Amino acid sequence: MHFFFRWVLLLSFFSGLLSAAKAQAPTAPAAPATATGQVRLVLGPTSFPLNEYFTLAFQLEGAPLARYSAFPDIEGFKKSGKSSTTTTRIVGGKSSTQLTITQRYAAYKEGEYVLPAFTISVNGQQVRSGGATLKVLPQQAVATPSAPPGVGLLDQLFGKQKPQEFVEPQDNAFLAVVPDKTSVYVGEPxxxxxxxYLTPADQGLLDFYDYNRQLPRILRRLQQPAVWVEPSDEQEVLPENTTVGGKPYLRYHLYEAVYYPLTPRALEWPAVDLQMIKYKLPKKPDPTLDNRMTGLKTYISLPRTVAVKPLPPHPLRDQAVVGSYRLLESVDRSRFRTGQAFTYTLRIEGEGNLAAVNPVAPTEQAGAEIFGPEVHQEVTRANGRVGGYKTFRYRIVPRQPGVLALDSLFAVPVFDPATQNYQVLRASLKVKVLGAAQAPAISTRTTDPYYQSRLESADNQLLPLKTPDEVRRYANYLLAGLLLLAAFGWWRGNTGA
Structure with a gap:
């Protein structure tokens, strides 16, 4: 009887916890059930400590998930991974499946934030939320539970249980700063x-701790002087399979960037440290307890250095851009005449620091006037490499007929670190410029007899350019005199009355 009473209390306690958790999670109204399923939004607790996530989720019932739109961005938060949960229920012999997709958000700092109203499309259905006010509270200490929630209450009722003895197992994880080269030229990426890194066996032992607060401190230590940095697009911290020393490892990307040294000064990255949660395991596991205790362990990377060499001597060294590039060009028409402007577009594309590719200064030439350029740049980051293209759009006005060779106007000196060679990318287009088009003759003949008789006797003497201004001034004087005369007459008429 005593055993039965204890289990009834335990079940009642957990039922209360489950009811409280459900009450904390506000839900958006569910969309009506259709052939594409029934969808509803679920918002996590709107008040939470800094070291916990805020969550947005949608639940889909009655249909498989075909597609859904992205979760909204929240100012002051960073997206920190998604999870998927599938729940199957069988009631009265009928089976129903519910899919839950949850997006986690990590706050950068404490404070109050506004989640504006947003809409998510799931299987073509539009589900709207009215938004919420999010309160990020101060960070809570990392809990070190040795027993599941509620055991403390049962201990008070039935006596304290015997404490477990924990040991810290050895792990094979490590933190590393990894440059892809040991020596580069100035400007080379x-x-x-x-x-x-951690082994698959260590996954259950380690977890990230206060990651969003630690990362800015680490990135400040990785900064370099006299370096142009192209950081990679922010991505979720997800593991990927790799091999280290012939052994399988999981690798988490914490930060990636491409550095372009601007001077021959070596790149030196000091040792950086990262704290991780590491769980201790009991000597004698108890199936009724959590069987692990939370602790912290600090991992420290090795310092790394990359030597930077100056560009080889060459007459073009001070003007050359570093990278692997090619030049493309185009014009906006096929016929050219003197005095008529046309657009010439120069496009440089490839891998390298496009920010260092300055507008190309065209060579002076008597046969044309050059205006511009308008500059446009597109940068692509993928697989640890940075590339893209940069366009320069010029307006050119030919001044004399003949062949206009654009290779004499535009040239880009380049140093390719892969081949260690200098080269000059030159324009290759040549346009044939024709003379100005003849203006159509204006005939003075007319078939109107009224003007025909007067054109013959009209005075063709040129008038001074100031004649219209003088006529306008005299007309203003005359108008002012008439106004004064009218005012005087009105005054005399009123006085005589």
Whole structure:
């Protein structure tokens, strides 16, 4: 009887916890059930500590998930991974499946934030939320539970249980700063990654701790003087399979960027540290307890250095841009005449620091006038490499007929670190410029007899340019005199009355 009473209390306690958790999670009204399923939005608790996530989720019932739109961005938060949960229920012999997709958000700092109203499309259905006010509270200490919630209450009722003895198992995880080269030229790209490695067996032992607060401190230590940095697009911290020393590892991308040294000064990255949660395991596991205790462990990377060499001597060294590029060009018409402007577009594309590719200064030439350029740049980051294109759009006005060779106007000196050679990318288009088009003759003949008789006797003497201004001034004087005369007459008429 005593055993039965204890289990009834335990079940009642957990039922209360489940009811409280459900009450904290506000839900948006569910969309009506259709052939594409029934969808509803679920917002996590709107008040939470800094070291916990805020969550947005949608639940889909009655249909498989075909497609859905992205979760909204929240100012002051960073997206930190998604999870998927599938729940199957069988009631009265009928089976129903509910899919839940949850997006986690990590706050950068404490404070109050506004989640504006937003809409998510799931299987073509539009589900709207009215938004919420999010309160990020101060960070809570990392809990170190040795027993599941509610055991403390049962201990008070039935006596304290015997404490477990925990040990810290050895792990094979490590933190590393990894540049992809040991020596580069000035302006040559160096891809640098900050990675955390662990073996698949260590996944249950380690977890990230206060990551959003630690990362800015680490990135400040990775900064370099006299370097142009192209950071990679922010991405979720997800593991990927790799091999280290012939052994399988999981690698987490914490930070990636491409560094372009601007001077021959070596790139030096100091040792950086990262705290991780590491769980201790009991000597004698108890199936009724959590069987692990939370602790912290600090992992420190090795310092790394990349030597930077000056560009080889060459007459073009001071003007050359560093990278692997090619030149494309185009014009906006096929016929050219003197005095008529046309658009010439110069496009440089490839891999390298496009920000260092300055507008090309055209060579002076007597046969044309050049205006511009208008500059446009597109940068692509993928697989640790940075590339793209940069366009320069000029307006050119030919001044004399003949062949206009654009290769004499535009040239880009380049140093390719892969071949260690200098080259000059030159324009190759040549346009044939024709003379100005003849203006159509204006005939003075007319078939109107009224004007025909007067054109013959009309005075063709040129008048001074100021004649219209003088006529306008005299007309203003005359108008002012008439106004004064009218005012005087009105005054005399009123006085005589």
């Amino acid at each position: 160096v891809h640098v990654g900050l990675y955390f």
